[in-house]
Amino acid sequence: MISYIIKILKGSWSLLVGMKVTLKYFLFEKAVTVRYPYEKRKVAPIWRGTLRQLCDDKGEEIxxxxxxxxxxxxxQCISMEVFKDPADNKRKTSSYTVDFGRCMYCGLCVESCPKKCLVHTTDYAFVSFDREGLVLGKDKLVKR
Ligand code: SF4
Ligand code: SF4
Structure with a gap:
C-alpha cells in the first residue's frame, strides 16, 4: 500500500515538474512560432529561392x-535561344526559360554565371496549381 502511494506521489511530482517547464514558456518566454501566412519570417540573404536575372544601371540585360x-x-531545366544582335554585334538571348518544377535549387547555375547576373531571390513560397505555372520566362525572370 505504501509503495502504491509513493508511486502516485512520484508521478504527481514529475507531472508538476513538466507543467512548470510548460508554464514557464507559456507565460514568460517569447513565442518562437509565427502565424504563417499572416506573418512571415525574414530569410537569410543566402537563401536559394527562385532565380532572377539582373540588369545593368541602364536597364540593359547583362x-x-x-x-x-x-x-x-x-x-537541365534552363533553356534559352540565342542570337547575335546586328545593331551592336553582341550575343543576346531572345528567350530564357527556367522550369522550377524540375529545379532543385542547388545554386550551380548562379555560381557558374561568369557575368554574375543570375541570382537567387529569397522567395520561398513560389507555388502553382499546374506544372505550366512553374515555368518562368524572361518576362518574370529579368529584373529591370
Ligand atoms: S538551381 Fe540548380 S537545378 Fe535549379 S536551375 Fe540552377 S543549376 Fe538547375
Ligand atoms: S551563365 Fe549567366 S551570362 Fe551565361 S547564359 Fe546563364 S545567366 Fe546568361
Missing amino acids: CDGCQICSRVCPV
Missing part, C-alpha cells in the same frame, strides 16, 4: 547568352 548556366544545370 546576360550574354553564354549558356554556361544551362550546361551546368544537373536537371
